[in-house]
Amino acid sequence: MPNQVAFYTLGCKLNFSETSTIARQFQDEGFERVDFNQQADIYIINTCSVTENADKRFKTIVKKALKTNPDAFIIGVGCYAQLKPQELASVDGVDLVLGATEKFKVTNYINDLSKNDFGEVHSCEINEADFYVGSYSIGDRTRAFLKVQDGCDYKCTYCTIPLARGISRSDTLDNVLKNAKDISEQDIKEIVLTGVNIGDYGKGEFGNKKHEHTFLDLVKALDDVKGIERLRISSIEPNLLKDETIDFVAKSERFVPHFHIPLQSGSNTLLKKMRRRYMKELYVNRVERIKSVMPDACIGVDVIVGFPGETDEFFLETYEFLNQLDISYLHVFTYSERDNTPAAEMDGVVPKAVRKKRSKMLRGLSVKKRRAFYESQIGKTKTVLFEDQNKEGYIQGFTENYVKVKLPWDPYLVNTLQSVILNHIDADGIVRGELVEREVLETI
Structure with missing residues (x-):
């Protein structure tokens, strides 16, 4: 055995x-x-x-x-x-x-x-982590995570990832396309692109700073791979999400209108202390650009609470900034000191009880934002990719713009794309849908 x-x-x-x-x-x-x-x-x-x-x-x-x-x-x-x-x-x-x-x-x-x-x-030693290993995961039968890039050359003051993963380096375009084809041949309908800093895609191995290809080149090439029905960009830095990429996704048959864009703080003072590579004005510009060409796009946001020097005023500035922004949900991270990072030595330490309270406030805002986004989609017809679990008599899946939908359990629907009318939000916060007609959409 x-x-x-x-x-x-x-x-x-x-x-x-x-x-x-x-x-x-x-x-x-x-x-x-x-x-x-x-x-x-x-x-x-x-x-x-x-x-x-x-x-x-x-x-x-x-x-x-x-x-x-x-x-x-x-x-x-x-x-x-x-x-x-x-x-x-x-x-x-x-x-x-x-x-x-x-x-x-x-x-x-x-x-x-x-x-x-x-x-x-x-x-x-982490400076020896200078080669690239391509990877992809098959978490369930419906979607796969495809690694296209590893490491990071950014020096955000709170982050240990460059210490843990090394310099930014990318898979070759040919190998990404090969992995994408391998995935498509396993009857997987959706690929999620992943990496540490995927917008920096194109840097070669061994610290070569020259970009062999750009992130836009990658997106365009993947859009042509036969057999993939959905492509989703996971997390991408706002300064690396260019107009050309947004416009391409808006016209694409395969790339879905869903972006996850780290913000970390709505205060320019704190963004500078974090050594982020943008100010909040650029973030507003990115959100507005996406919504101008994809009004139904889902936009997720990473935000850190309790960073050193985050006064009540700075936190409320972030809260109000996010409250006014046309976004769909938040991933809230409570700051924790990490060894060998500049932030761990900074003054203005926020008490852990205050961090916890602020985190709770932003999580509450996320619930409100997601609810408002879901409500804006009610009455519309979307395409849902159904997953394979029977959850209390229901089958669940996500629309192209990341609305979670459920229908009464039907094993026929597993791993299929179906046109669904979004009817109402159930008590559990999931949208109840209704099939337009039972269909298995052909591979595009």
């Missing part, structure tokens, strides 16, 4: 794409992949270190794995493993810790599966 391996992923879509790639390597070498809740010989945890909470969750997940199988071989990989390998290795039950470059060669480090008294560490 083959050895069994299970995976747990913390953090972003990029981590999910990389976990899937590592899992396929194991399967190619004869391992059997099982669910993390099942008995396995090896448990691999792909870590995140964007927030303090992600660090703490690692220990909980290790305990969960050991409860299922006390003799299991436990491996930690990913961003936290690169930043603090010894800290991970000291967690009870952890046998192996692999950093940014080593995680893609994990099977090379498994000689036997005997438990170690202390975790063995293989972690490079």
